[in-house]
Amino acid sequence: QSVLTQPPSVSGAPGQRVTISCTGDNSNIGADYGVHWYQHLPGAAPKLVIYTNTNRPSGVPDRFSGSKSGTSASLAITGLQADDEADYFCQAYDTSLGGWVFGGGTKLTVL
């Protein structure tokens, strides 16, 4: 059972918009630490796509955006493309555990 809760799967057709939620509590997301998001393809290294809630690293297309409110955060991907199909993980610092935690991951399928 992960500290941060994500839906196991989401799907969308090419060109559509999808969102992935990440729910925590007041010891992690609600403690006002940044939430970070990663894209992970099988056999590859995870890739940072959003850092500190809303920021995109250089090279990540603006189709990817992040938001945070209270004890939840979301990753939105617009204009879905086939190569967006991957697992996505949220991450935050947890003050109760004294370390970082990941969500359980969400598998994005592009139909």
Place this chain on the structure above:
Amino acid sequence: EVKLVESGGDLVQPGGSLRLSCEASGFTFATYSLHWVRQAPGKGLEWISYVGGPTGTIRYSETVEGRFTVSRDNSQKSLFLQMDSLRVEDTAVYYCARDMGGFQRGALDSWGQGTLVTVSP
């Protein structure tokens, strides 16, 4: 170009030990904090350890505290993970990753390709 290369993964019996290494290049190693993250087969990412850059602060997850020891050698630009008392459930791909630091603390912007640790009788 920032590069992280893990090594040391192997097949080991339960109760055994293994030492992983992560060799870094392309950035000022000593000034960055680093993490170890693992992924068990069919499971999600799990954060397991952190070592600060300038401060050398160390943190572990509850699942590995007391069994794993993280260290770094800034002169060799290398990160290490000594894993003792290994359990079957430690079987995973182990990644080292660089922390962006500062306000972005915890955001891991560069990752190695991972090294596979298999713990089996």
